[in-house]
Amino acid sequence: MAIRTVVWNEFLHERQEEAVRAIYPDGIHATIAAALGTDAGISVSTATMDEPEHGLPQSRLDETDVLLWWGHRAHGSVSDEVAQRVQRRVAEGMGLIVLHSSHFSKVFKLLMGTPCSLRWREAGERERVWAINPSHPIARGIGPNITLPNGEMYGEPFLVPEPLETVFISWFQGGEVFRSGLTYQRGAGRIFYFSPGHETYPIYHDAAIQTVLRNAVHWAYNPAPAWKDVHDAPNVPVEQSPEPLVAQGASLHAHGEAGFR
């Protein structure tokens, strides 16, 4: 069965600015969705901020295997409820691919717990995205690096937790470096942050970048059933203890009650 994938985009720049529309006439999400759609193992749809519940009601997230997220100017307009809903769905097992300026999205900051800050410069400079582990499932098929003629500089320090794996590091013409591809495991869900991809450069039209995105969808997909009670802290009653026990000592909890939150 194909991996059910949703590409989310705030979809503002493309409607407001001609420079962006010229590159992504139907929106960044449409370009990414088309790129993913060339893979028979991926079934793709899109969602945007202006839709009810930002296009991400619980029922839809429940049927989403992997979500891609692109946001920029409207991070603050995403509802806390939807951001927390995405966070919870990741813990249950949904994969998440966080793109470019979404390092500052509510969704990513909630999942990382850190500032997610960085340095930046928009000068259309050359960027080389080096594969640190070319045999990693996300890096397959792209060669030693991806050279982008125009990239937005993102520079270290990047305030995220030490990742599970560093997959890519970018070199910038202006003199900086950036960990541009990082993996995380959070609960049952896998997260991939990938920094290339700016609204005024045609980066999502690049064939190698599209390969990385398809690879990342496959990597982030967890075929296990959703872990629906991942947020619960169940009491194990004394009489159901794996080894026989006789309870001792004082207790403030009534038998079988839920823990405090």
Place this chain on the structure above:
Amino acid sequence: MAIRTVVWNEFLHERQEEAVRAIYPDGIHATIAAALGTDAGISVSTATMDEPEHGLPQSRLDETDVLLWWGHRAHGSVSDEVAQRVQRRVAEGMGLIVLHSSHFSKVFKLLMGTPCSLRWREAGERERVWAINPSHPIARGIGPNITLPNGEMYGEPFLVPEPLETVFISWFQGGEVFRSGLTYQRGAGRIFYFSPGHETYPIYHDAAIQTVLRNAVHWAYNPAPAWKDVHDAPNVPVEQSPEPLVAQGASLHAHGEAGFR
């Protein structure tokens, strides 16, 4: 200079329940503070939930090197503002030691980004806290394990990110295991989660447990100056690029402006 340490406690059980007051007559925070105070390298004070701003105004956190946190029944009553303030201060470099039932505190959940859920049983069963790396700074001086005659069972799966280091794993008489000592780096701050320590057992009176707490304060202390702008994403102007650059391509940002949030 001594490490400026604050022990925070919600301080409810000890005032409401005789079983707890019998063990911690002045509050769990007082017992922990007394244990830390035997170390000349630590200067200790306490704070509790009922104080204004829970005893943690910004001015006090700014002068705190390491914060210990004990909460249980009132996690939901801690203000979001104070919880986020602690989260921000950790990113700047404050150490944080999260104790026992505080796995479900707002502060810890914000910093981990995961459910922080676990299994539990209150049967006063035997717990052995094994040192995985006895030469780790936090484990020094306690021997191969700490045996607690009465412990609350906390069981895996424990829904936290893969840690920097697993320092302790607990064995429970009833048949479960738990990663009872875990380290994390978040921004400039270090975090140690330590599960032993229940309100109805005298665990914080145990000499080896007290050694771990003192060790952890030293480990969590970051002597670097506070990283006050750790949350900022400064623009690097083209003319200040490390390598000379000529800007190319379109841009939606005015010169020198801050990034979107």
Place this chain on the structure above:
Amino acid sequence: MAIRTVVWNEFLHERQEEAVRAIYPDGIHATIAAALGTDAGISVSTATMDEPEHGLPQSRLDETDVLLWWGHRAHGSVSDEVAQRVQRRVAEGMGLIVLHSSHFSKVFKLLMGTPCSLRWREAGERERVWAINPSHPIARGIGPNITLPNGEMYGEPFLVPEPLETVFISWFQGGEVFRSGLTYQRGAGRIFYFSPGHETYPIYHDAAIQTVLRNAVHWAYNPAPAWKDVHDAPNVPVEQSPEPLVAQGASLHAHGEAGFR
């Protein structure tokens, strides 16, 4: 195409001791191979120490996707050449599953770089293998834990590098704990260490243990082409530099030569 898997066994106990032969009449490798063979996605064969080159000539390793290793009393009799050959093949991308007493095998010690020591007791005591992340590909389908009526105690500290992921932790009746399932990435190859499985207990006949082994083969498999030059340190000539360069400064190397080893 099925994953080409080789189960390696030193195959001494089963021929020398009746207690072992009674449980594994055709050898531990035969029992494991039969368990893997029930999966249509795995094509399995076996190799033993007494075969020429221990059954692992370079030509065979080159056509092996995943190798399982079981050794005990004859670690010292495995040739350094074969052990290093396996180490090199892992770096190129072969998966490796290291079983039970093979924590002290040459192959595992070469790959870890640490003592790989532990504590042990052979008392046929009860062991519970808890899944730390039940949604991990290696843990799927086994439930919260595997209970073994008779296990050999392996206890912490276990002197291995901090793993990529802790997948299982074992509880022992006698009071110890052990990280019984650990993952590592080494070069292009993935390694899984799994401690259950003793020569005098029928552990490899347990259905849940067999599920873990099949899962682990799938997890360890890297479909990327073998990274044959992973050990080389190629010079990048100045004239092939990604950015144009003019060489400066003194050099002791002739043009294009290999680095020192």
Place this chain on the structure above:
Amino acid sequence: MAIRTVVWNEFLHERQEEAVRAIYPDGIHATIAAALGTDAGISVSTATMDEPEHGLPQSRLDETDVLLWWGHRAHGSVSDEVAQRVQRRVAEGMGLIVLHSSHFSKVFKLLMGTPCSLRWREAGERERVWAINPSHPIARGIGPNITLPNGEMYGEPFLVPEPLETVFISWFQGGEVFRSGLTYQRGAGRIFYFSPGHETYPIYHDAAIQTVLRNAVHWAYNPAPAWKDVHDAPNVPVEQSPEPLVAQGASLHAHGEAGFR
């Protein structure tokens, strides 16, 4: 008490080549030792390859807290015995700082278990060593980056295990990137790999590089007593089990014997 530090150098280039002697007239080890010696908390001596046992008899290693290693053309001439002795001492708790071309030293390859290969170019190009975590103890006091007017390019992929922490990443004028500062924990010992430092460039005379080396000595120092039996796998006799046990099942081991190796 000061940290007992030994700077080891193969000391060949400086005696054989004028270009190197001009920069390091008394040897690279002498320059590094002088830099460390400005710190009252460090007591420093040196050792070179031509001394008996390469200047590293067991008795000296036993009294060494932190060892720095610089080798290049004579990696193959270092005796296996001394390399393994260093490896063992790290497991017991000695800190190790591995410099530049020593990525291919026997000592480092034994401890990593991986090829330790990389790409390289000797063109005297500009290198910027960026601090990924400026508040890490090793990075304190150097600012956002160290700019070296002439560096030897080391490029990714660098075939080492995923580190505990990535402390530095280098940018090279020619277009490559490299993880130039990486930390590892192996047994009780801490390891720091630091790539800057070439025989024909005056990199070890750079004040910021010297700051990093002094920081690294402090970071790598483990004040715990040496873990002398870290390589042993002791049997825990049934009658000394933490919980009372009655032995069951067959056993091939005699009472109290050592494990197989």
